[in-house]
Amino acid sequence: MTGTHSGPLAVSVIGLGMAAEPHALALRDLVERVRVVHAATRSVGRGQAFAARHGFPVTADIDAAITDPVVDAVIVLTPPNTHAVIAEAALHAGKHVLIEKPLDASLPAAEGIVATAGRLGLRAGVVLQHRFRPAAQRLRAMIDDGALGAIQAAHLHVAWWRPQSYYDEPGRGTLARDGGGVLMTQAIHAIDLMRSLVGPMTVAHAMARTTALHRMEVEDHVVALLRLPNGAPASIVATTAAAPGFPETLDLIGTRATARLTAGQLDVAYVDGRREQVVADTRSGAGAGPMDFTHDAHRALIADFADAIRDDRSPLCSAHDALETQRLIAAMLAG
Structure with a gap:
Protein backbone atom coordinates (compact mmCIF):
# COMPACT_ATOMS: atom_id res chain seq x y z
CA MET A 1 0.00 0.00 0.00
CA THR A 2 1.88 3.04 -1.24
CA GLY A 3 0.94 6.51 -2.40
CA THR A 4 -1.25 9.09 -0.69
CA HIS A 5 -4.24 8.18 1.44
CA SER A 6 -7.56 10.02 1.70
CA GLY A 7 -10.28 9.79 4.33
CA PRO A 8 -9.94 8.57 7.93
CA LEU A 9 -7.15 6.06 8.49
CA ALA A 10 -8.67 2.65 9.30
CA VAL A 11 -6.67 0.91 12.01
CA SER A 12 -6.58 -2.28 14.03
CA VAL A 13 -5.21 -2.06 17.57
CA ILE A 14 -3.50 -5.29 18.67
CA GLY A 15 -3.06 -5.67 22.42
CA LEU A 16 -5.29 -4.08 25.06
CA GLY A 17 -3.07 -4.15 28.14
CA MET A 18 -1.77 -1.27 30.24
CA ALA A 19 -0.14 0.51 27.29
CA ALA A 20 -3.42 0.70 25.38
CA GLU A 21 -5.14 3.26 27.61
CA PRO A 22 -3.41 6.48 26.39
CA HIS A 23 -3.71 5.22 22.82
CA ALA A 24 -7.43 4.66 23.23
CA LEU A 25 -7.94 8.14 24.67
CA ALA A 26 -5.90 9.64 21.82
CA LEU A 27 -7.81 7.66 19.19
CA ARG A 28 -11.11 8.86 20.63
CA ASP A 29 -9.87 12.44 20.27
CA LEU A 30 -8.84 11.74 16.66
CA VAL A 31 -12.08 10.02 15.63
CA GLU A 32 -12.48 12.23 12.53
CA ARG A 33 -8.98 11.33 11.31
CA VAL A 34 -8.46 7.76 12.53
CA ARG A 35 -11.15 5.05 12.65
CA VAL A 36 -10.65 1.99 14.86
CA VAL A 37 -11.99 -1.02 12.95
CA HIS A 38 -10.77 -3.68 15.38
CA ALA A 39 -9.36 -3.70 18.91
CA ALA A 40 -7.90 -7.18 19.36
CA THR A 41 -7.01 -9.18 22.44
CA ARG A 42 -7.08 -12.86 23.34
CA SER A 43 -8.41 -11.99 26.81
CA VAL A 44 -12.22 -11.96 26.75
CA GLY A 45 -12.47 -10.12 30.07
CA ARG A 46 -9.94 -7.49 29.04
CA GLY A 47 -11.70 -7.00 25.72
CA GLN A 48 -15.10 -6.54 27.34
CA ALA A 49 -13.73 -4.00 29.83
CA PHE A 50 -11.94 -2.11 27.04
CA ALA A 51 -15.09 -1.98 24.90
CA ALA A 52 -17.12 -0.72 27.85
CA ARG A 53 -14.61 2.09 28.52
CA HIS A 54 -13.97 3.21 24.96
CA GLY A 55 -16.69 1.85 22.67
CA PHE A 56 -14.34 0.34 20.10
CA PRO A 57 -15.29 -2.95 18.37
CA VAL A 58 -13.36 -5.72 20.13
CA THR A 59 -12.32 -9.07 18.67
CA ALA A 60 -10.31 -12.09 19.77
CA ASP A 61 -9.35 -12.91 16.16
CA ILE A 62 -5.98 -11.21 15.86
CA ASP A 63 -5.21 -12.66 12.42
CA ALA A 64 -8.48 -11.30 11.01
CA ALA A 65 -7.83 -7.90 12.59
CA ILE A 66 -4.47 -7.75 10.82
CA THR A 67 -5.55 -9.03 7.40
CA ASP A 68 -8.94 -7.29 7.09
CA PRO A 69 -8.85 -5.55 3.65
CA VAL A 70 -10.53 -2.48 5.16
CA VAL A 71 -7.60 -1.89 7.52
CA ASP A 72 -4.89 0.58 6.46
CA ALA A 73 -2.59 0.32 9.48
CA VAL A 74 -1.97 -1.82 12.56
CA ILE A 75 -1.06 -0.41 15.97
CA VAL A 76 0.98 -2.96 17.94
CA LEU A 77 0.63 -2.66 21.74
CA THR A 78 1.53 -6.18 22.84
CA PRO A 79 4.59 -7.17 24.96
CA PRO A 80 7.95 -6.35 23.31
CA ASN A 81 8.88 -9.94 22.46
CA THR A 82 5.79 -10.23 20.23
CA HIS A 83 6.23 -6.99 18.28
CA ALA A 84 8.21 -8.39 15.36
CA VAL A 85 5.87 -11.32 14.73
CA ILE A 86 2.81 -9.06 14.61
CA ALA A 87 4.50 -6.22 12.73
CA GLU A 88 5.94 -8.54 10.10
CA ALA A 89 2.52 -10.17 9.59
CA ALA A 90 0.92 -6.75 9.20
CA LEU A 91 3.57 -5.51 6.78
CA HIS A 92 3.26 -8.64 4.63
CA ALA A 93 -0.51 -8.06 4.62
CA GLY A 94 0.15 -4.62 3.12
CA LYS A 95 -0.50 -2.61 6.30
CA HIS A 96 1.48 0.28 7.71
CA VAL A 97 2.53 -0.28 11.34
CA LEU A 98 2.81 1.84 14.47
CA ILE A 99 4.64 -0.07 17.21
CA GLU A 100 4.78 0.65 20.92
CA LYS A 101 8.39 1.03 22.07
CA PRO A 102 10.72 -0.75 21.69
CA LEU A 103 10.58 -2.05 18.14
CA ASP A 104 11.08 -5.54 19.58
CA ALA A 105 12.80 -7.14 22.56
CA SER A 106 15.42 -8.48 20.13
CA LEU A 107 17.67 -6.06 18.25
CA PRO A 108 17.96 -8.37 15.19
CA ALA A 109 14.16 -8.68 15.11
CA ALA A 110 13.88 -4.89 15.32
CA GLU A 111 16.29 -4.55 12.41
CA GLY A 112 14.15 -7.04 10.50
CA ILE A 113 11.02 -4.89 10.91
CA VAL A 114 12.82 -1.87 9.49
CA ALA A 115 14.17 -3.90 6.57
CA THR A 116 10.75 -5.39 5.76
CA ALA A 117 8.98 -2.02 5.87
CA GLY A 118 11.61 -0.52 3.58
CA ARG A 119 11.47 -3.41 1.13
CA LEU A 120 7.66 -3.29 0.91
CA GLY A 121 7.43 0.50 0.75
CA LEU A 122 5.28 0.76 3.88
CA ARG A 123 5.41 3.23 6.77
CA ALA A 124 6.60 2.06 10.19
CA GLY A 125 6.53 4.29 13.26
CA VAL A 126 7.40 3.78 16.91
CA VAL A 127 5.65 5.18 19.98
CA LEU A 128 8.34 7.40 21.48
CA GLN A 129 5.99 10.21 22.27
CA HIS A 130 8.29 12.45 24.31
CA GLY A 289 1.91 4.69 38.84
CA PRO A 290 3.54 3.99 35.45
CA MET A 291 0.57 5.43 33.51
CA ASP A 292 0.46 8.72 35.45
CA PHE A 293 0.68 11.09 32.49
CA THR A 294 -1.63 12.75 29.99
CA HIS A 295 -2.31 11.31 26.53
CA ASP A 296 -1.58 14.60 24.71
CA ALA A 297 1.77 13.46 23.29
CA HIS A 298 0.27 10.15 22.17
CA ARG A 299 -2.44 12.07 20.33
CA ALA A 300 0.16 14.21 18.55
CA LEU A 301 2.26 11.16 17.62
CA ILE A 302 -0.72 9.19 16.24
CA ALA A 303 -1.88 12.26 14.32
CA ASP A 304 1.57 12.60 12.78
CA PHE A 305 1.58 8.90 11.85
CA ALA A 306 -1.81 9.29 10.13
CA ASP A 307 -0.58 12.41 8.33
CA ALA A 308 2.56 10.58 7.22
CA ILE A 309 0.48 7.90 5.54
CA ARG A 310 -1.84 10.49 3.99
CA ASP A 311 1.11 12.56 2.70
CA ASP A 312 3.28 9.56 1.76
CA ARG A 313 6.19 10.61 3.97
CA SER A 314 8.11 9.15 6.87
CA PRO A 315 6.57 9.66 10.33
CA LEU A 316 8.54 11.99 12.59
CA CYS A 317 9.32 9.05 14.87
CA SER A 318 10.09 6.43 12.24
CA ALA A 319 11.13 2.87 12.93
CA HIS A 320 14.38 3.56 11.06
CA ASP A 321 15.24 6.39 13.46
CA ALA A 322 13.98 4.57 16.58
CA LEU A 323 16.25 1.67 15.67
Whole structure:
Protein backbone atom coordinates (compact mmCIF):
# COMPACT_ATOMS: atom_id res chain seq x y z
CA MET A 1 0.00 0.00 0.00
CA THR A 2 1.88 3.04 -1.24
CA GLY A 3 0.94 6.51 -2.40
CA THR A 4 -1.25 9.09 -0.69
CA HIS A 5 -4.24 8.18 1.44
CA SER A 6 -7.56 10.02 1.70
CA GLY A 7 -10.28 9.79 4.33
CA PRO A 8 -9.94 8.57 7.93
CA LEU A 9 -7.15 6.06 8.49
CA ALA A 10 -8.67 2.65 9.30
CA VAL A 11 -6.67 0.91 12.01
CA SER A 12 -6.58 -2.28 14.03
CA VAL A 13 -5.21 -2.06 17.57
CA ILE A 14 -3.50 -5.29 18.67
CA GLY A 15 -3.06 -5.67 22.42
CA LEU A 16 -5.29 -4.08 25.06
CA GLY A 17 -3.07 -4.15 28.14
CA MET A 18 -1.77 -1.27 30.24
CA ALA A 19 -0.14 0.51 27.29
CA ALA A 20 -3.42 0.70 25.38
CA GLU A 21 -5.14 3.26 27.61
CA PRO A 22 -3.41 6.48 26.39
CA HIS A 23 -3.71 5.22 22.82
CA ALA A 24 -7.43 4.66 23.23
CA LEU A 25 -7.94 8.14 24.67
CA ALA A 26 -5.90 9.64 21.82
CA LEU A 27 -7.81 7.66 19.19
CA ARG A 28 -11.11 8.86 20.63
CA ASP A 29 -9.87 12.44 20.27
CA LEU A 30 -8.84 11.74 16.66
CA VAL A 31 -12.08 10.02 15.63
CA GLU A 32 -12.48 12.23 12.53
CA ARG A 33 -8.98 11.33 11.31
CA VAL A 34 -8.46 7.76 12.53
CA ARG A 35 -11.15 5.05 12.65
CA VAL A 36 -10.65 1.99 14.86
CA VAL A 37 -11.99 -1.02 12.95
CA HIS A 38 -10.77 -3.68 15.38
CA ALA A 39 -9.36 -3.70 18.91
CA ALA A 40 -7.90 -7.18 19.36
CA THR A 41 -7.01 -9.18 22.44
CA ARG A 42 -7.08 -12.86 23.34
CA SER A 43 -8.41 -11.99 26.81
CA VAL A 44 -12.22 -11.96 26.75
CA GLY A 45 -12.47 -10.12 30.07
CA ARG A 46 -9.94 -7.49 29.04
CA GLY A 47 -11.70 -7.00 25.72
CA GLN A 48 -15.10 -6.54 27.34
CA ALA A 49 -13.73 -4.00 29.83
CA PHE A 50 -11.94 -2.11 27.04
CA ALA A 51 -15.09 -1.98 24.90
CA ALA A 52 -17.12 -0.72 27.85
CA ARG A 53 -14.61 2.09 28.52
CA HIS A 54 -13.97 3.21 24.96
CA GLY A 55 -16.69 1.85 22.67
CA PHE A 56 -14.34 0.34 20.10
CA PRO A 57 -15.29 -2.95 18.37
CA VAL A 58 -13.36 -5.72 20.13
CA THR A 59 -12.32 -9.07 18.67
CA ALA A 60 -10.31 -12.09 19.77
CA ASP A 61 -9.35 -12.91 16.16
CA ILE A 62 -5.98 -11.21 15.86
CA ASP A 63 -5.21 -12.66 12.42
CA ALA A 64 -8.48 -11.30 11.01
CA ALA A 65 -7.83 -7.90 12.59
CA ILE A 66 -4.47 -7.75 10.82
CA THR A 67 -5.55 -9.03 7.40
CA ASP A 68 -8.94 -7.29 7.09
CA PRO A 69 -8.85 -5.55 3.65
CA VAL A 70 -10.53 -2.48 5.16
CA VAL A 71 -7.60 -1.89 7.52
CA ASP A 72 -4.89 0.58 6.46
CA ALA A 73 -2.59 0.32 9.48
CA VAL A 74 -1.97 -1.82 12.56
CA ILE A 75 -1.06 -0.41 15.97
CA VAL A 76 0.98 -2.96 17.94
CA LEU A 77 0.63 -2.66 21.74
CA THR A 78 1.53 -6.18 22.84
CA PRO A 79 4.59 -7.17 24.96
CA PRO A 80 7.95 -6.35 23.31
CA ASN A 81 8.88 -9.94 22.46
CA THR A 82 5.79 -10.23 20.23
CA HIS A 83 6.23 -6.99 18.28
CA ALA A 84 8.21 -8.39 15.36
CA VAL A 85 5.87 -11.32 14.73
CA ILE A 86 2.81 -9.06 14.61
CA ALA A 87 4.50 -6.22 12.73
CA GLU A 88 5.94 -8.54 10.10
CA ALA A 89 2.52 -10.17 9.59
CA ALA A 90 0.92 -6.75 9.20
CA LEU A 91 3.57 -5.51 6.78
CA HIS A 92 3.26 -8.64 4.63
CA ALA A 93 -0.51 -8.06 4.62
CA GLY A 94 0.15 -4.62 3.12
CA LYS A 95 -0.50 -2.61 6.30
CA HIS A 96 1.48 0.28 7.71
CA VAL A 97 2.53 -0.28 11.34
CA LEU A 98 2.81 1.84 14.47
CA ILE A 99 4.64 -0.07 17.21
CA GLU A 100 4.78 0.65 20.92
CA LYS A 101 8.39 1.03 22.07
CA PRO A 102 10.72 -0.75 21.69
CA LEU A 103 10.58 -2.05 18.14
CA ASP A 104 11.08 -5.54 19.58
CA ALA A 105 12.80 -7.14 22.56
CA SER A 106 15.42 -8.48 20.13
CA LEU A 107 17.67 -6.06 18.25
CA PRO A 108 17.96 -8.37 15.19
CA ALA A 109 14.16 -8.68 15.11
CA ALA A 110 13.88 -4.89 15.32
CA GLU A 111 16.29 -4.55 12.41
CA GLY A 112 14.15 -7.04 10.50
CA ILE A 113 11.02 -4.89 10.91
CA VAL A 114 12.82 -1.87 9.49
CA ALA A 115 14.17 -3.90 6.57
CA THR A 116 10.75 -5.39 5.76
CA ALA A 117 8.98 -2.02 5.87
CA GLY A 118 11.61 -0.52 3.58
CA ARG A 119 11.47 -3.41 1.13
CA LEU A 120 7.66 -3.29 0.91
CA GLY A 121 7.43 0.50 0.75
CA LEU A 122 5.28 0.76 3.88
CA ARG A 123 5.41 3.23 6.77
CA ALA A 124 6.60 2.06 10.19
CA GLY A 125 6.53 4.29 13.26
CA VAL A 126 7.40 3.78 16.91
CA VAL A 127 5.65 5.18 19.98
CA LEU A 128 8.34 7.40 21.48
CA GLN A 129 5.99 10.21 22.27
CA HIS A 130 8.29 12.45 24.31
CA ARG A 131 9.44 14.03 21.05
CA PHE A 132 5.92 15.47 20.69
CA ARG A 133 5.76 17.33 23.99
CA PRO A 134 5.50 21.11 23.33
CA ALA A 135 8.60 21.83 25.44
CA ALA A 136 10.66 19.27 23.51
CA GLN A 137 9.48 20.69 20.19
CA ARG A 138 10.37 24.21 21.32
CA LEU A 139 13.85 23.01 22.33
CA ARG A 140 14.25 21.29 18.96
CA ALA A 141 13.41 24.57 17.21
CA MET A 142 15.88 26.50 19.40
CA ILE A 143 18.68 24.07 18.60
CA ASP A 144 17.89 24.26 14.89
CA ASP A 145 17.94 28.08 15.07
CA GLY A 146 21.27 28.12 16.89
CA ALA A 147 19.80 29.75 20.01
CA LEU A 148 21.84 27.52 22.34
CA GLY A 149 25.02 27.85 20.32
CA ALA A 150 27.33 24.88 20.02
CA ILE A 151 26.44 22.12 22.48
CA GLN A 152 29.30 21.62 24.92
CA ALA A 153 27.79 18.91 27.10
CA ALA A 154 24.56 16.94 27.56
CA HIS A 155 23.39 15.15 30.69
CA LEU A 156 20.31 12.98 31.16
CA HIS A 157 19.10 11.87 34.61
CA VAL A 158 16.16 9.47 34.84
CA ALA A 159 15.54 8.80 38.54
CA TRP A 160 12.33 6.78 38.46
CA TRP A 161 10.79 4.26 40.82
CA ARG A 162 9.01 0.97 40.36
CA PRO A 163 8.00 -1.11 43.41
CA GLN A 164 8.79 -4.80 43.52
CA SER A 165 5.14 -5.57 42.81
CA TYR A 166 5.65 -4.10 39.34
CA TYR A 167 8.38 -6.64 38.59
CA ASP A 168 6.42 -9.50 40.16
CA GLU A 169 4.06 -9.45 37.16
CA PRO A 170 4.82 -12.54 35.00
CA GLY A 171 7.51 -11.82 32.42
CA ARG A 172 8.15 -8.23 33.48
CA GLY A 173 11.80 -7.36 33.98
CA THR A 174 13.02 -10.34 31.94
CA LEU A 175 15.21 -10.50 28.87
CA ALA A 176 12.86 -12.92 27.15
CA ARG A 177 9.80 -10.64 27.25
CA ASP A 178 11.15 -7.08 27.62
CA GLY A 179 14.65 -7.32 26.13
CA GLY A 180 16.11 -5.36 29.04
CA GLY A 181 15.29 -3.32 32.11
CA VAL A 182 15.27 0.39 32.83
CA LEU A 183 16.93 1.38 29.55
CA MET A 184 14.60 -0.51 27.23
CA THR A 185 11.38 -0.16 29.20
CA GLN A 186 11.43 3.20 30.98
CA ALA A 187 14.37 5.45 30.04
CA ILE A 188 14.10 4.68 26.31
CA HIS A 189 11.73 7.65 25.93
CA ALA A 190 14.18 10.15 27.42
CA ILE A 191 17.18 8.55 25.68
CA ASP A 192 15.40 8.74 22.34
CA LEU A 193 14.51 12.40 22.92
CA MET A 194 18.10 13.19 23.92
CA ARG A 195 19.49 11.47 20.83
CA SER A 196 16.98 13.21 18.56
CA LEU A 197 18.12 16.58 19.93
CA VAL A 198 21.91 16.17 20.08
CA GLY A 199 22.51 13.65 17.28
CA PRO A 200 24.25 10.28 17.31
CA MET A 201 26.21 9.47 20.47
CA THR A 202 28.94 6.92 21.01
CA VAL A 203 29.40 5.04 24.27
CA ALA A 204 32.76 5.51 25.98
CA HIS A 205 31.95 3.48 29.09
CA ALA A 206 28.86 2.16 30.82
CA MET A 207 27.94 0.16 33.91
CA ALA A 208 24.64 -1.65 34.38
CA ARG A 209 23.52 -3.53 37.46
CA THR A 210 20.51 -4.69 39.44
CA THR A 211 20.30 -2.98 42.84
CA ALA A 212 19.30 -4.58 46.12
CA LEU A 213 15.91 -2.82 45.86
CA HIS A 214 14.58 -5.24 43.24
CA ARG A 215 14.44 -8.95 42.51
CA MET A 216 14.57 -9.07 38.73
CA GLU A 217 16.67 -10.51 35.92
CA VAL A 218 17.62 -7.31 34.09
CA GLU A 219 19.14 -3.98 35.09
CA ASP A 220 17.48 -1.31 37.20
CA HIS A 221 20.43 1.11 37.32
CA VAL A 222 22.75 2.29 34.54
CA VAL A 223 25.47 4.92 34.38
CA ALA A 224 27.01 5.75 31.00
CA LEU A 225 29.59 8.18 29.65
CA LEU A 226 29.15 9.11 26.00
CA ARG A 227 30.51 11.40 23.30
CA LEU A 228 28.46 13.79 21.22
CA PRO A 229 29.10 14.12 17.47
CA ASN A 230 31.46 17.07 18.11
CA GLY A 231 33.40 15.09 20.73
CA ALA A 232 31.81 16.85 23.69
CA PRO A 233 30.98 14.78 26.78
CA ALA A 234 27.55 13.41 27.63
CA SER A 235 26.20 11.27 30.42
CA ILE A 236 23.15 9.16 31.14
CA VAL A 237 22.04 7.95 34.55
CA ALA A 238 18.87 5.86 34.53
CA THR A 239 17.22 3.90 37.32
CA THR A 240 13.90 2.57 38.57
CA ALA A 241 15.30 2.26 42.11
CA ALA A 242 14.95 5.93 43.15
CA ALA A 243 11.88 6.00 45.40
CA PRO A 244 9.42 7.65 45.15
CA GLY A 245 10.42 8.64 41.59
CA PHE A 246 11.31 12.05 40.16
CA PRO A 247 10.71 13.78 36.82
CA GLU A 248 13.51 13.03 34.38
CA THR A 249 15.85 15.91 33.52
CA LEU A 250 17.90 16.64 30.41
CA ASP A 251 20.51 19.40 30.51
CA LEU A 252 22.02 20.76 27.30
CA ILE A 253 24.90 23.18 27.87
CA GLY A 254 25.56 25.43 24.90
CA THR A 255 27.88 28.35 24.21
CA ARG A 256 24.92 30.75 24.24
CA ALA A 257 22.51 29.16 26.71
CA THR A 258 21.81 26.20 28.97
CA ALA A 259 18.51 24.39 28.53
CA ARG A 260 16.89 22.07 31.06
CA LEU A 261 13.97 19.83 30.23
CA THR A 262 12.22 18.56 33.35
CA ALA A 263 9.77 16.00 31.94
CA GLY A 264 7.48 18.28 29.91
CA GLN A 265 8.80 21.65 31.15
CA LEU A 266 11.58 23.66 29.51
CA ASP A 267 13.77 26.27 31.23
CA VAL A 268 16.39 28.14 29.22
CA ALA A 269 19.00 30.44 30.76
CA TYR A 270 21.00 32.52 28.27
CA VAL A 271 24.57 33.60 28.94
CA ASP A 272 23.44 37.23 28.52
CA GLY A 273 20.92 36.88 31.36
CA ARG A 274 17.70 36.34 29.41
CA ARG A 275 15.33 33.55 30.45
CA GLU A 276 12.70 31.51 28.64
CA GLN A 277 10.26 28.91 29.96
CA VAL A 278 7.70 26.54 28.49
CA VAL A 279 5.48 25.36 31.33
CA ALA A 280 3.69 22.04 30.96
CA ASP A 281 2.49 19.02 32.88
CA THR A 282 5.56 17.33 34.36
CA ARG A 283 3.91 13.98 35.04
CA SER A 284 5.73 11.24 33.16
CA GLY A 285 5.03 7.98 34.97
CA ALA A 286 8.14 8.40 37.12
CA GLY A 287 6.72 6.80 40.25
CA ALA A 288 4.70 3.77 41.28
CA GLY A 289 1.91 4.69 38.84
CA PRO A 290 3.54 3.99 35.45
CA MET A 291 0.57 5.43 33.51
CA ASP A 292 0.46 8.72 35.45
CA PHE A 293 0.68 11.09 32.49
CA THR A 294 -1.63 12.75 29.99
CA HIS A 295 -2.31 11.31 26.53
CA ASP A 296 -1.58 14.60 24.71
CA ALA A 297 1.77 13.46 23.29
CA HIS A 298 0.27 10.15 22.17
CA ARG A 299 -2.44 12.07 20.33
CA ALA A 300 0.16 14.21 18.55
CA LEU A 301 2.26 11.16 17.62
CA ILE A 302 -0.72 9.19 16.24
CA ALA A 303 -1.88 12.26 14.32
CA ASP A 304 1.57 12.60 12.78
CA PHE A 305 1.58 8.90 11.85
CA ALA A 306 -1.81 9.29 10.13
CA ASP A 307 -0.58 12.41 8.33
CA ALA A 308 2.56 10.58 7.22
CA ILE A 309 0.48 7.90 5.54
CA ARG A 310 -1.84 10.49 3.99
CA ASP A 311 1.11 12.56 2.70
CA ASP A 312 3.28 9.56 1.76
CA ARG A 313 6.19 10.61 3.97
CA SER A 314 8.11 9.15 6.87
CA PRO A 315 6.57 9.66 10.33
CA LEU A 316 8.54 11.99 12.59
CA CYS A 317 9.32 9.05 14.87
CA SER A 318 10.09 6.43 12.24
CA ALA A 319 11.13 2.87 12.93
CA HIS A 320 14.38 3.56 11.06
CA ASP A 321 15.24 6.39 13.46
CA ALA A 322 13.98 4.57 16.58
CA LEU A 323 16.25 1.67 15.67
CA GLU A 324 19.24 3.93 16.33
CA THR A 325 17.97 4.55 19.87
CA GLN A 326 17.69 0.80 20.41
CA ARG A 327 21.23 0.30 19.07
CA LEU A 328 22.50 2.95 21.50
CA ILE A 329 20.80 1.12 24.39
CA ALA A 330 22.40 -2.15 23.27
CA ALA A 331 25.81 -0.43 23.24
CA MET A 332 25.29 0.85 26.80
CA LEU A 333 24.30 -2.59 28.04
CA ALA A 334 27.37 -4.04 26.35
CA GLY A 335 29.49 -1.66 28.44
